Amino acid sequence: MDPMMPPPVRRIAIDREPYVAPARPAGNGHAPAATAATALRTARPVAAQVRERMRIESVWLAYGENWVVRDVSLPVRQGEVLAMIGASGSGKTTLLRSLNRLTEITAGAARVGHITLDGNDIHELEVNELRRHVTMVFQQPNPFPMSIFDNVAYALAERPTRGGRRRRRSPEIERAVVDALQRAGLYGELAGDLERSALRLSGGQQQRLCIARALAADPQVLLLDEPCSALDPISTATIEELIVSLRDSVAIVIVTHNLQQAFRVADHVAFMHLGELVEYGTSEQIFDRPAMQRTRDYISGAFG
Amino acid sequence: MDRALTRRWATGKTDQRAERTLGALAVAVLVLIGAMLVTVVIKAWPSFSHNGLSWFGPGGDVDTQIRAMAESKALPGRSLYYFRAWPLIWGTLLTTVGAVLIALVVSMLAAIFLTEFAPPAIRRVLDPVIRLLAGVPSVIYGLIGILVLARYIDNHWISNARRASVNYVVQLNGNDVMTATLILTLMILPIMVAITASALASVPGAWREGSLALGVNRWRTIWRVSLRTARPAIVAATVLATARALGEAVMLAMVSGGRGFAPNLLDGVTALFEPVRPLAATILQNKEGLTIPVLAHTVYAIAAVLLVSAAMLSFAGWFAKQRFHRYGLRA
Amino acid sequence: MAATELAPAPPSGSVIARAPRERTGSWPLIDRIAYFLCWTVGIGLCLIALAIVLFMAVKGISYLRPSLLVNSPAPSVVQSQSGGFLDPIEGTLLVAAIGTVIAAPLGVAIAAWLAEYRRPSWLARAVESAIEVMAGAPSVVLALFGLLIFAQDFLGFLSQRAATGAVYGRSFFAAGAVMSILALPLIVSATREGFAQLPDRLREASYALGRTRATTIRRVLLPAIRPDIATGTALGMGRIVGDTAIITILLGAGLTMQPVGHTPVIGLLRGTGPTLTSYVYENSPAGEGLAPQKAYAAAFVLLLIVLALNAFVTWLTNGGARSEGGGLSRALRLIPFMPNLSR
Numbered sequence: 022m023d024p025m026m027p028p029p030v031r032r033i034a035i036d037r038e039p040y041v042a043p044a045r046p047a048g049n050g051h052a053p054a055a056t057a058a059t060a061l062r063t064a065r066p067v068a069a070q071v072r073e074r075m076r077i078e079s080v081w082l083a084y085g086e087n088w089v090v091r092d093v094s095l096p097v098r099q100g101e102v103l104a105m106i107g108a109s110g111s112g113k114t115t116l117l118r119s120l121n122r123l124t125e126i127t128a129g130a131a132r133v134g135h136i137t138l139d140g141n142d143i144h145e146l147e148v149n150e151l152r153r154h155v156t157m158v159f160q161q162p163n164p165f166p167m168s169i170f171d172n173v174a175y176a177l178a179e180r181p182t183r184g185g186r187r188r189r190r191s192p193e194i195e196r197a198v199v200d201a202l203q204r205a206g207l208y209g210e211l212a213g214d215l216e217r218s219a220l221r222l223s224g225g226q227q228q229r230l231c232i233a234r235a236l237a238a239d240p241q242v243l244l245l246d247e248p249c250s251a252l253d254p255i256s257t258a259t260i261e262e263l264i265v266s267l268r269d270s271v272a273i274v275i276v277t278h279n280l281q282q283a284f285r286v287a288d289h290v291a292f293m294h295l296g297e298l299v300e301y302g303t304s305e306q307i308f309d310r311p312a313m314q315r316t317r318d319y320i321s322g323a324f325g
Numbered sequence: 326m327d328r329a330l331t332r333r334w335a336t337g338k339t340d341q342r343a344e345r346t347l348g349a350l351a352v353a354v355l356v357l358i359g360a361m362l363v364t365v366v367i368k369a370w371p372s373f374s375h376n377g378l379s380w381f382g383p384g385g386d387v388d389t390q391i392r393a394m395a396e397s398k399a400l401p402g403r404s405l406y407y408f409r410a411w412p413l414i415w416g417t418l419l420t421t422v423g424a425v426l427i428a429l430v431v432s433m434l435a436a437i438f439l440t441e442f443a444p445p446a447i448r449r450v451l452d453p454v455i456r457l458l459a460g461v462p463s464v465i466y467g468l469i470g471i472l473v474l475a476r477y478i479d480n481h482w483i484s485n486a487r488r489a490s491v492n493y494v495v496q497l498n499g500n501d502v503m504t505a506t507l508i509l510t511l512m513i514l515p516i517m518v519a520i521t522a523s524a525l526a527s528v529p530g531a532w533r534e535g536s537l538a539l540g541v542n543r544w545r546t547i548w549r550v551s552l553r554t555a556r557p558a559i560v561a562a563t564v565l566a567t568a569r570a571l572g573e574a575v576m577l578a579m580v581s582g583g584r585g586f587a588p589n590l591l592d593g594v595t596a597l598f599e600p601v602r603p604l605a606a607t608i609l610q611n612k613e614g615l616t617i618p619v620l621a622h623t624v625y626a627i628a629a630v631l632l633v634s635a636a637m638l639s640f641a642g643w644f645a646k647q648r649f650h651r652y653g654l655r656a
Numbered sequence: 657m658a659a660t661e662l663a664p665a666p667p668s669g670s671v672i673a674r675a676p677r678e679r680t681g682s683w684p685l686i687d688r689i690a691y692f693l694c695w696t697v698g699i700g701l702c703l704i705a706l707a708i709v710l711f712m713a714v715k716g717i718s719y720l721r722p723s724l725l726v727n728s729p730a731p732s733v734v735q736s737q738s739g740g741f742l743d744p745i746e747g748t749l750l751v752a753a754i755g756t757v758i759a760a761p762l763g764v765a766i767a768a769w770l771a772e773y774r775r776p777s778w779l780a781r782a783v784e785s786a787i788e789v790m791a792g793a794p795s796v797v798l799a800l801f802g803l804l805i806f807a808q809d810f811l812g813f814l815s816q817r818a819a820t821g822a823v824y825g826r827s828f829f830a831a832g833a834v835m836s837i838l839a840l841p842l843i844v845s846a847t848r849e850g851f852a853q854l855p856d857r858l859r860e861a862s863y864a865l866g867r868t869r870a871t872t873i874r875r876v877l878l879p880a881i882r883p884d885i886a887t888g889t890a891l892g893m894g895r896i897v898g899d900t901a902i903i904t905i906l907l908g909a910g911l912t913m914q915p916v917g918h919t920p921v922i923g924l925l926r927g928t929g930p931t932l933t934s935y936v937y938e939n940s941p942a943g944e945g946l947a948p949q950k951a952y953a954a955a956f957v958l959l960l961i962v963l964a965l966n967a968f969v970t971w972l973t974n975g976g977a978r979s980e981g982g983g984l985s986r987a988l989r990l991i992p993f994m995p996n997l998s999r
Contacts (some may be wrong), residue, residue, distance in 0.1 A: 081666045088665065125540055125675040132673050133666040144673065159538075165529035165550055175549070176539040231535070238539065259838045320371035343870030347769035351783045352768060354840070358786040362802045368804070398917050431697055438698030442691070447702060453970070462898025464933045465955045468940050469708065472948060511704070518701070542680075544687040557989045572794025575900040575933075579942040605901075608796045612905050615803065628797045635792040639980075 045164075070309065071100035074241050074272040075120065075155070080134035082115050089115045091296040092134075095240060099272040102264060104287030104304075106277060108325050112296040113276045117244050120274065121155040122148050138241065155245040156235035161251055162227035164219035164234075169211065172219045172230060173198045176238045197237055204270075205233035206263050225256025229249060232263065236271070245275040249282065261286050280320065284308055292316050365629050372626035375406035380626065384409035387585030387602075391611060394620040402648050405619045410627065412587035415599030419502050419582065419588065421570045424509035428494055428517050429563060431510070436521035437547055459515035467579035470508040475499030483598050495586055495599055502588055503597040505581035509573065513566035518564070524558030525551050564642030568635050574605035581606060604631055677963040686866065716956020719949040725957070729911040729930070737918025741954050743913045747931035748897055748961070749827075750924070751907075755839050755896045760889050762836070763843030766990035768873050770844070799905035802834035803807035807908075815926055827916070828925045831906040838899060840890025846888025850881030883960045883972045894965045897958070900933040909938055925990070 062180060065291070075097035082090035090112040097103055097120070105113040105275055115124060122143060124130045136143050143151050153176065164172050177194050198215070202208035207229045211217075228248055235243055249257040264273060264286055277283050283290055283304070290307040292300045292315075300316045311317045318324060373380055380623050390408050439448060479499030488497050528551045536546040552559075582600020585607065590596050602610070614620040657762060666672070727740030736958035766783065774780040807825030851869050852878060860874040878885075913929035930938070932954050937943050938953035 081670075092666070092995040121538060123534070126534070126537060128675065132675075133670045149540045149542050149682070152538060156540070157538040159531065159535060161531055161537040163529070165532055165535070166554055175536070176541060232538065340868040340870050343868075343873075344769075344775070347765050347773060348775075350762060350765045351769045352779070354762070354790075355779075355783050355786045357837075358789055361798075362789075364914070365797065365801060413798040431701070434694045435701045438694040438701075442694055443698055447698075451698075451702055451705070453966075454702075454709060456970070457710065457963060457966055458705055460894050460898070460966055462900070462933055462962065464898070464900045464936050465712065465959065467942065468955055469937060471941050473711075511708075515705075526733070542683050542687060544680075544683065548690075556691060568792040568794075569657060572792075572796065574794065574796045575904070575937060578938070579940060581781050594713050594748060597838070605794055608800065609901060609904060615800075624757050625800065628800050631794050632797050635794060636789055639788050639792050 054083070069140060071098045073098050074139060076135075076137045077116070077120075078135045078137070080116070080119065080132065080136060082112070082119055082124065083131040084115075085129045089296055090119070093293070093296075093298040095291055095298065095301060097272050097274055100122070100269055101288035102268050102275060102286055103110075103289045103291065103292045104275050104283040105293060106280060106283050107293035107299075107318075108319065109278070110295065111293040113291075113293045114246055115206075116293070117246055117276045118157075119160045119275060120242070120244055121152050121157055123157065153238045154240050155242040155244060156238060156240040156246050157246065158228070158231050158235050162224060162231050162246040164222070164227050164230050166218070166220060168216045169202075169219050169222075169230060170198055170215040173201050173234050173237045175234060201233040201237035204236050204267065205229045206259065206266075209212060223256075225252050225259060228252060228256065229263065234262070236267075240271060242272045242274065245273065247277055247279075248275070249277075250279070257282070278325075286290055292319060362632065365625055365632055368622060369626040369629035370622075372406055372408060373621040373629075377407055380410055381414060383411035383587065384411055387412045387607075391585070391620065391623070394623060395611075395614045395617060406622070408623050408626075410604075410630075412585045412601060413604050413627070414630075415584075415587045415608050416502070416581065417571070417605075417633055418601040419601060420505045420509055420603055421567065423502075423506040424513060424570050425508045425567050427506070428513050428561075428566060432517035432521050432562070433552070433559070435514075435518045436525055437552075438516070438533060439522045440525040441543065441547055442553075448634055455515045459519055461622060463512060463573060463576040464579075466508050466512050467576035470504055470576065470580035471500070474507060475504050478504055478598070483599075487595050487598065489596060491592065491599065495584065497595075497598050497600075498582075500580050500582040501600050502581070503600045505577055505601065505603075508576060508580055509570050512573070512576065513570055515568070517562045517566050520562035521555060521559055524555035528554045551640065559643045560642060564638050568638050571631060571634055571638070572605055573603075574609040577603050578606040578609045581611065683720055696962075712952075712956060712959055713954040716959065719953040720956055721953075724950070724953055728913075729935070741930075741932065741950065741957070743911070743936055744930040744932045744935035744954060744974050745957065746913065747907070747929045748933070748958075750828050750929075751832050751835055751903070752773050752893050752896050754828060755835030756889055756893055756912070756926070758833060758836035759839040759843055759884070759892055762876070763840050763888065763892075764847050764885055766840075767844045767847035767851065768878070771848050772869060772873055772877075785842050787844055790837055791845075795838060795899050795901045796905070797900040798837050802830055802837075802902070802906055806830040808814065813926075825930055826906050826908055827909070828929065831902055832925075834902050834906060835896045835899065838895050839889075842892040842895060843885070843888035846884050846891065847881065850884025851877065854880055854882075887969050888973050890969045894962055894969075897961055897965070898933065900937055902929050903934045904937065907934065909934060909943065910936070911935070932961075 073096050077093060077095040077097070080090060080093050081088055086302060093112075093116060095103070105117065109114050110311075113124075116123050119132065120136060120143075124132070125148070138146070138151065138154060143155075156176075165175060167175075174194050174197070199208060202211065202215075210226065219227065222230060229253075233244075249260055252260070261282065264275065265275060268288075272296055275283075275286065277286075287304045290302065290304050291298055292307060292311075292313075294315055298315045300311060302312075306312070307316060309318060311320060350628040385407075387408075387410065391409075394405055439451060443451070476499055478501070479497075482503075483497050483499070493498065525547075532550050532554070533546060536550050537543070541549070581602055581604055583606075585602050586600050588596040588599040588601060592599070606633075608624055608627055611620060611624050615624060660741065680688055683691070720760075721740075724740035725745065726742055728743050729739040729741060766787075770780055803825050805811065806827070806829070807823050807824060811825075812823040814829040816824045858873060858876060858880070862876050863869075865877075882955045907930070910928055911930055913927060914922065915923035915927040917923040917926060936951045936955050936958065938946070939946070939947045939954070
């Protein structure tokens with residue numbers, strides 16, 4: 022045998038039927054995934070009203086000499102969830118980060134085009150002011166090393182009010198914190214103990230804490246950068262329900278590489294590839310009747 | 326891998342011998358330190374027992390008391406143990422606390438500058454320079470103090486009027502509290518800046534980014550997140566610096582004035598220009614007199630005070646760090 | 657998937673905006689004050705640090721002559737005849753050598769025990785506290801303690817006896833021994849860091865092949881953490897070289913080496929002499945004060961030694977020897993080739 026040749030391929034013969042796990046009875050509450058997802062989608066009430074919050078107009082983004090986002094135009098509306106899908110490197114995260122000007126903390130970032138919030142160009146606004154209106158939740162939950170209360174109240178003390186900065190334990194702040202925790206669906210689980218260290222919460226709870234923290238400042242737009250990719254399926258489901266429940270009060274943009282999640286959660290979907298916006302439409306359009314061949318290929322898993 | 330398992334696996338005759346030898350060495354070191362603590366306290370005891378708690382109090386001129394002890398013969402009388410260390414303690418407090426407070430504020434600001442605001446060129450230059458300064462021997466700081474700073478202060482900041490105002494008590498030259506505190510600050514700054522800066526640099530980027538994304542400006546992000554995360558390290562650095570300042574003998578002997586004088590704060594700003602002699606410097610200046618029993622006991626008493634203070638500092642630092650673990654902050 | 661034509665760049669004439677630095681003009685006043693303070697302190701520190709370094713360098717170089725490095729000090733009022741500082745340099749090297757030779761093996765042994773054995777655990781904690789006390793103890797106190805020990809009768813052979821029979825207690829032996837207490841905590845902590853950073857799979861691989869823990873430590877772990885041991889030793893040496901209090905108390909204030917007896921090396925070690933630090937102290941206004949220029953020159957040489965040690969440590973901690981690949985793969989490769997020492 023020539024030692025340089027690879028060993029021959031061996032096919033393993035099976036002489037019995039493949040094993041199939043028995044289907045669980047439906048009364049268990051675990052319906053098969055596909056019908057559960059469509060159930061989630063069809064059970065969702067149509068949004069009360071949809072109004073446009075942000076508009077992305079012909080935006081190009083670059084890091085250094087490399088154009089990462091090319092000529093993208095999208096609307097961001099309150100009352101609906103916009104999902105941005107695409108393979109790695111498609112520029113969707115960069116586009117998301119440009120919505121609250123987080124791209125500026127990297128040196129060498131460049132931009133062409135306009136992004137407006139309620140008609141105002143976000144680059145004319147003061148950057149910290151903008152980030153109080155457009156908040157972000159990251160992929161890895163990143164609660165600060167403080168108590169739960171302090172985490173949620175973190176950005177609140179920064180908001181200038183008519184009477185100067187609010188003091189830490191003022192009733193307004195306490196109310197705002199409880200409010201935000203309730204909106205994030207976390208208040209009930211905490212059993213009233215808000216002084217615990219935030220780092221002791223589970224992963225899913227930490228992520229919901231981060232969402233509560235982002236909501237505490239009462240933003241107009243909530244950006245979510247793959248919020249569930251570090252979480253287990255049950256936490257993921259909880260957060261997806263939360264996202265759907267929030268869409269009436271905040272405009273939501275979620276970046277996800279999980280197509281099923283986009284299917285479950287989104288109203289409008291933008292598919293990006295290599296920096297370009299390939300297709301934008303409602304989720305029925307994108308998932309059931311994609312117009313572009315590349316979209317069809319991505320949805321069917323030909324690449325990713 | 327389970328440490329207990331590995332422990333049981335890897336024992337054999339040689340291993341037991343090795344473990345016993347190494348353990349014996351470790352115990353030897355423990356015994357050495359214990360012996361040091363015990364001997365110092367034993368040799369210090371006569372001075373404390375003769376003076377009681379007023380050893381720490383004021384009562385006369387320390388230099389006179391020491392001179393009396395030095396001139397005594399071999400037979401110690403009760404009154405020869407008379408010693409009131411307050412001027413020395415006061416001098417130590419003034420210089421050490423002053424230096425640590427100034428260094429704390431300055432090192433925090435400098436570390437923030439180094440990690441957040443400084444242009445990369447300045448950072449590249451300042452980093453090795455600070456590390457070099459942290460290792461500079463204290464006698465060199467003393468040299469700079471006595472030949473440069475003391476002369477400068479003597480010539481420019483101590484006016485003749487000031488000199489005259491305290492002439493009846495003490496002579497003012499450039500060696501005083503101010504010089505000592507300034508040089509001491511300079512000495513402990515590099516190590517504090519280095520430790521604080523490295524702690525700030527290792528704050529997870531996710532926290533920083535998360536704070537910026539919530540609309541909190543850079544300074545507040547640093548103040549509320551980074552500095553808070555670095556608190557254990559800042560505490561550790563402060564304890565380290567205070568221990569160093571407390572034990573600093575040579576440099577302070579060179580610049581602090583060499584007189585066991587307790588600056589009177591009622592003199593106002595002039596008090597800053599009055600000479601002092603901290604505890605450690607006193608030991609150094611009396612090293613020749615150790616053959617005289619009374620003086621030896623007194624010197625060892627001072628050493629015991631220093632040793633106990635250093636031990637208490639370590640404990641305080643450890644205790645402070647425990648409190649930070651509550652919020653998941655590790656040094 | 658066919659590669660499609662990508663639009664290469666934005667249309668010409670479009671405005672490219674680069675990311676601006678966050679303008680502090682919009683910050684609240686107190687934040688702006690803090691920002692300004694940070695910059696002031698930072699630049700101030702920069703200037704002071706550079707001033708110190710440049711000042712010492714200029715003064716040192718201007719007063720340093722090569723002849724100073726090779727001549728012994730000679731007491732004289734006239735500057736040009738007071739000799740050089742060969743003896744102090746010898747003294748510094750001698751003390752550093754003795755201190756390191758005692759502290760390094762002891763420190764590595766203790767660190768190995770603390771890292772790998774740690775039984776019983778109360779003893780380990782006690783030893784750790786002792787090392788902490790050592791690290792924080794003022795060097796004057798250590799010097800006093802050393803004097804106490806070395807002035808004992810039975811240690812008279814390590815220094816000299818006065819006419820009355822009392823042991824003098826001051827010698828290079830004594831100073832070196834007490835210096836080792838200074839260096840020990842640094843070596844122990846650096847070596848322990850090294851041990852802690854070695855992954856468990858290294859130890860597991862060795863135990864799985866039947867090696868005892870002692871062999872593992874000696875043949876596998878210690879070679880892998882050589883850079884850490886060297887770092888600790890260099891740091892310890894730096895601390896030894898810079899200390900003056902112990903020298904003043906345990907070696908006196910002489911200007912030249914005074915050996916005791918006529919045995920070549922032992923006599924030197926039993927005697928007293930100067931080091932660079934005590935030489936600087938003596939020549940400054942705090943000591944005899946006769947030759948501040950010599951003090952500057954000697955201080956400069958001292959600084960160079962410290963700088964060299966610092967550079968060595970930097971090279972060790974940043975260089976390739978520190979990378980996980982280097983130390984680990986070397987250690988892993990060594991394991992199968994060791995003789996079978998398990999019994």
